Amino acid sequence: MLAVQILIDGFAISALYGLGAVGFTLMFGVSGVLNLAHGATMVVAAVAAWVVAGQLAASPWMAAVAGTAAGVITAFATYFLVVRPIQRSKSVPAAEKEIFVLTGTLLWGIMIQETVAYFYTDNPKSVQPLIAGVMQIGGVRTPINELLIAVICWAVIGLLWLLVHRSKAGKVLLAASINPRALTLLGFELSRVYLSVWAIYGVLAGIAGVLLATFLGASSAQASQLTASAFSIVVLGGLGSVAGSLLAAYVVGYLETLTAYLISPTYRSMPALVLLVIVLYVRPRGLLGRR
Amino acid sequence: MRAPGTAAAPLLEVQGLTKRFGGLVAAKNITFQVRPGEILGLIGPNGSGKSTVMQLIMGLHRPNAGSVHIAGVDVAGWPPHRIARQGVGIVFQHSRPLHRQTVLENIMLGLLPDNLLKVITNRHVHDKARQIAERVGLGGVLNRKPSSLAFADLRRMELAKAIARDPLVVLVDEPFAGLTSGEVAAFSRLIAEFRRDGRAVLLVDHNVKSIAALADRIFAMYLGERIAEGTAEEVTGDPTVRRVYLGGGIDVASRPARTARSTPLLEIQDVSVLYGKAQALDRVAIHVDEGEFVSIVGLNGAGKTTLFNAISGLVPYSGRISWNGSDLRGRSPAAIARGGIVQCPETRELFGDMSVRENLDLAGQHLAAAQAAQQLKWLFDLFPRLRDRERQIARTLSGGEQQMLAIARSLMMRPKLLILDEPTLGLAPLILEQISNALEQLRSNTPITVLLGEQNVTFALPHADRIYVLEHARIVWEGAPSRFAAEAAATYL
C-alpha cells in the first residue's frame, strides 16, 4: 500500500522534474549555455496559463497552450537580450563568457521574477487540472491529473527523443553538441541551430511550467528554487546528457518522496543534496556525463 | 658555471618512458640522455609523441612506465612544481603571460619562492630579474605590459622565466616558431649560451632543419617510437626519417601542361594573418584554377592550416581572397562551405559519437534526397572500407578509416574546391596508399578542384599539377612537381 503510494507519487513528480531539467540540459549540451533564468521562464509560463484560464476564463487546454507560448517568448527574449549579446561581445574574454552568461541570465531571471510579482503578486498560482477527478490504483486514490502529467511529460520527452535522433534537424542539433566547428565546415549556420535550440527549450520549459501550475501550483518566489533543482538534477545526471538528467530526475524525485514518507517532509530535500555533493566529489561528470 | 663536457654524468636521463592515452600509445619505451652543456634535438612530425615526452619529463602527465632522472634523482610521477624545483625549466611554445603585470614582474614570478609567507619581495629578486632581463635582451622594455611587446620579446620573456631558477635542464618547445630569420639567430645565440652554462637542453621541434645548427645530437620520433638518433647529418641521412618526411623516392611523373584560364577559380592576394603577435601568414599569394590539383608543401607550423582557415573564413586576415572573381570577405564560414569551398581539416573534426552513415548524411543534407543517395553510393565505391563500417561509431574507427570518412564527408557536399589539410597525418603507409589511390581517382574521373596541404612530399607530389612551398609563413617556391626534386627538396628536410 505505502509502497504503491510512494511509487505513484514519486513517478509523477519525477516526470515533472525530468521535463524541467531536460530543456536545461539540452540547452547546455548544444549551445554550452547554463540558463539561470530557467525557473523564471517556467514561472512565466505558469502564470500566463493562470491568467488566461482565470482572467479570460479560457479552457485549461487553451491556458496550457498560452502558457507554453509564453515560455517560448521568454526563452527568445533571454537569448536575444542577454545571452547573444554576451556571446558576441568582443570585450568579454572567451575564458570568462561562462561566468558572464551565468551572471547575466541570473540578473535577467530576477528581473522577470520581480515583474511577475509586481503584476500578479508572488502568491502561488494554480491552473485547473486538465482532467479533474481521481481514480483508484492499487487501492491508492490518485488524481487523474497526476497521471496525465506523467503521461504528458513522457510523451513530450519521447517526441524530443524522436526529433533529435530521427529527424534531420535533430541530427544537426546532436552534431552541434558534439562538434560545432565541424558543423560550420559542413555549411550549417550555428546561429540558426542555436535559435532552434532556444525554441525547443522554450517549449519544454513552458510545458513544464504549465504542468507545475496544474499540479503543485507555481509562485514567482519559487523561481530560484526551480532553477536550483533543475541545475542540480542536470549536474547529477551529467551536464548535457539528456538520459542522465532523466535518470537523475527519478533518483531525486524518489529520494525526496521516500524521505517525505518514511522520515519526515521537513528533511525532504536534504538527502538529494547530500547525494549531489557525493557525486560531485566522487564522479564530477555526473551519473551519465560524457565530459 | 658548470664545467661542460660529455664525460660528466647526464643531467637528464630518460629510461624506457612509455605513455598510453586509452588505446593510443603516445610514447613507447623512449630512452635518451642529455649531459651538462649538451643540446639534444627531439624531432618528429605532428602526433609523433615528441610533445608528450616533453610533458612527461615536466610531470604534466604521469608515465605508464619508465623513469626520468634529473641529476640522478628519479622524478617520474612527481607533480610538476616539485620537478621544476628539482631543476627543470620549460619554455612553452604558447606563452600566457600575466597581462596586468609588467615584463619585470612577469620575470620576477619565476624567481619567487613557493611560500605563502613571502608577501614582500626582497631587493635581490628585483636585481636578479633585471640581470636575467638584460641577458635575454629585454632590458629596454622592463616596465611595459606584455600586451605591448613584439612576439619575439614575448618568447624572450618566456625564456627568462624558464631560466630564472637557474635550472639544470631546459626544455624548449619549438624554439623558433613564428620568428623571423634575424630573431632566429638571436635566439640561437641565447640557447647556445645554455651550453656554456653547462645546462642540459632539450629542443623539441618538427624537423631537423630548424635546429640542426644548434643541436649536438638529434633524436627522431614517429608514431610514439624512436626512429633515429645521432648527429644532424646522420639523422637527415637516415632512410626511415627520409621515408617519414619525404616518403620513398620522390615520384616526378610529368603531367600534361594545362591551359590556365583567364580568371582563376580561387585567387589569394597578399593575405597576412596574425595570431596575437605571431606572424602566421606573411603576404601569401596563390591561385588555383578550375579543375587544377594544387599542393602546398611545408613543415608543420609553416602556416598551411592558417591559410586554409583564412580561405574558409575561420580566421581574420588582411588581403584579398576571391572565389570566382568575387571577394569572400564578410561571408560566414558556413556560407563559404555551401558556396563550394569545402575544407577537410587536419584535425578531421568528425562527429565522434555518430555512425559513419550519420556523419555522411549530415553533409548530404544540403542535397536533394536522390542526389544524396547517388553521391553516397559513389563515395562508398571510392572508399569501400566505409561501406563495411557504415553503422560503426566514428570514434571507434581506425585512424586511416577516420581520415577516409573525413574526406568522404567533405566530398558528400559536392565541393567545387576540396581543401585537404594533412590527410596523411600519423597514418601508416598502407593507408596512405589507399587514400592516394582515392585522390588519383578523384583527379582523373571528376572535374573537382583540389588544394592539398602536406608535409609528406611524396604524397603531395604525384597528383599535383603545381606545387607551392610554404616556409615560415611565406611562399618560398612555386613550380611544377618535376622541378621540385631539383630545386626545393634539398632545402626541405
Next chain:
Amino acid sequence: MRGFALIAAAALACSAAESVQAQTKEPIRIGVIAEESAIGGTGIVNGAHLAVDAINAAGGVDGRKLEIMQYDDHSSAADAVRAFQRAVSQDKVVAVIGTYISEVALALEPWAARTHVPFITSGAASNEISRHIHEDYDKNKYTFHEYMTSAFIADSICDSVKDLLQRKYSIKSAVVLSEDAAWTTPLDAEYLVCLPKIGVKVLDHIRFSPDTSDFTPLYNKIEGEKPDVIVTGISHTGVQPTVQWAQQQVPIPMIGMSSQATSGTFWKDTNGAAAGIVTFSVAADGANLTAKTQPFINDYIKRFGEAPNYTAYTTHDAVNVLVQAVKRAGSTDGEKLVAALEQTDYVGTIGRVQFYGRDSQFTHAMKYGPEYVTGIMLQWQNAKQVTLWPKASPEAKFSFPAFTQLQKP
C-alpha cells in the same frame, strides 16, 4: 565615485523628504513596512491608506494631515531594518506600522527599542514579540502587537470548533498540520492543549517546511490516521496545500488558520479549490463584529476591487489606535506615545482593541475575549467568504465538498 553615488543617494532621499513638505502644517508621518507583492503586505498597505484617507478627509489630527511613508521590505529582515532606520532618521515618522511576518517583526523590535519610536505589528502572530516586551519592559516597551498572538488564535479556533462543529458533527479526533515557522510554535503548543480540553483527541502533530510544494505524502499520511478533521496553521503556504487537498479529494475537512485563505483573492488563486476551507480571520463579509466592520469591507472592495484580508482590518485599526494615542498624548514624542498607546480603548473593525499591561505575559498584545477581540471563523463557499462564528447570519451554514465525509451525528 563613491562620493558621487552617495551624494546622489542622499540627494534623492532628501528630495523624497522635500516633496511632501508642501502643507502649511507639518504633517504627521506614519511609516508602513510590508512586502507589497505579497497578499499579506498588500492588505497592510491598502488598509493603512484607507484609514489615513478617511481620517484626513475628516480634517486629520488637530489640523495636521496624516501621511504614509511606505517601504517595501521584500519580506527580508535586513531590508526591513534598513527601512525602519530610514523611516525614523530620514523621514522622521512618529511610529511604524507593519509586517505580518514574525521574523521581520522580531528583527524590528530591537530597533524600535533603540530609536524609541513606537512600532505596531499588525499581522505577525508569534508570542515571542510580546514575551520580549514582558521580559524587558523598559527596553522593548516601544513595540505593540495589534494582532492576536498565536496562542489566542489557537484558543479562538478551539472555541469555534467547540461551538460549531461539535454540535453538528461529532468531532472526536484531529491531526495538527502546521508549517515550520516562528508563529506556529506557540500556535501548535496551544492547539495541543486546547483541543483535548474540548474533547478532541490529537492523533498526530505534523510540522512541514514552509517551502514544501508537494503535499501528497502529508495528506496520505494523515488519511492513514483517520482523523475527523485537519487543524491547520499555515501562512507562507496556502494555495498549494489547498489545491492539492481538493485535487486529491482528501476526505478530511481542513479548519484552522490559513492566512492566505483570509484574502479575497484566494478563490481565484486556487481556482475554486478553496471550496469548503475553514479558516480563522479577524473579520469578514457578514461578520458584523462592530458597526465599523461592514462599511470598511464595502469601502475596501469599492476602492481595491477585492475583499480585504486579515492584515487590512488590523492595519486599519492600528492606524486609528495610533491616531487616538497621538491625540491623547498631545504629542508625537515616543515616550508619551507609548504611554498613550497603553491606554488604548478603541472599537474598530475587528472588535474592541485594548493592550495587556506589563504584568501580563502578553504585554502589549491585543486582549482576547468575547468583549474584546475573538476573531472569526469563515468558510469559502462558491467564491464567497461566509462567516460562521462567533455571530453568523441565520442562512449561513457549513457546506463541505462532497468528497469529505463528515459522519453526521
Next chain:
Amino acid sequence: MVASRQLWIAFFGLAVLLTLPLWVSAYVLGVLTIAYYFGVFAMSWDLLFGFANEVNFGPTFLIGSGAYAAGLLNAHGVPLWLCLIAGAAAALLGGVVLAVPALRLTGPYFGLSTLVAVLLLQQFIIVFAGSTGGEIGLTMNDILSTEAITNYWYALAFMTVSGAILFALSRSPVGLILQASGQDRFGASALGFNVVKHKLAAFCISAVFSGLAGAMLVFYLGTASVGTVVDVSVGVQVIIAAVLGGRRTIVGAGIGAIFLILAGEALRPLGQLSTFVVSGVALLVILFSVDGLMGLLQRRRDES
C-alpha cells in the same frame, strides 16, 4: 600604472567617506554601514574569482558559517569580541572543509559544489531550528553599538583594513603566483609553484574575511537569520556586486557593493520595483562595460 590608479581612486573615495558623518543623516550612515560589510564580502569573493580564477557561487556559505557561529556563541553568553574571532575561525574551518575536495573540481562543478554547500547549510539551520532559531533567526545578546555613527566608524574601519590587506595581498608575490595559477595551471606549476596550495590559501583568506564580516554584520543588525546572511540570493548579490564593480581589482568589488546597496536604497521609493531596476542596471553595466564601474572610471581617466 593601473594598480596605483586604483589606489588613488580608493584614497579619494576613503577621504569622502571619512567626511560623511559631518553632513549626512544617521540613516544614510546606517545604509552605508551595511554597504561596507557587503563591500568586504565582495572583495573577499573577488580575491577568489579575480585572482585564483575560481568561481565561488556560495560566498554565503562562508559568510553564514561565520555569522551563525558568532551568533550561537553569543546566545550562550560568550563575549562579543570572542564571538567575532570564533566566527572567522568557523568560516575558515568551513572554507577548508569545502575547498579541499572542491578544488579538485573545475569549471561549473566547483561553482556548483559551493552552491550546494550553501543549500545544505540552509537546510541544516532550518532543521536544527531548536538551537539556530530556524527561519525566525537568532537575536543577539550584544550588539556593536546603538549609535549610528559608532557603527559607521566600525564598519568603515573594518572595510578599509580588510580592503587594504586584500589589495596588498593581491599585489604581493603571493598574489602574483595566485594569478599565474589561476590563469595557467601548468605554466605556474612548471615554474615550481604548488598551485593547489596557493588556491587553498586564497580560499582560506577569503573565508576568514567573509566570516568576520558576516559576524560583524549580525552584531550590527542584532539578528542573524537565513534571509540576511545565508540565503543564496545574498550570495548572488555579492557576486553581482563584484562583477559590477570590476573583476580583479579588489577595490572595484568594494565600490560595486556600495553602489548596489545605495542604489537599492535610493530606489526604495519605487517600492517592489527597486529590485527590478537594480538588477536591470547591473545587467546593462555588465553588457556594456565588461570591466564594470572600475572599468568605466579608468576609461574616463585614460581619455582625459
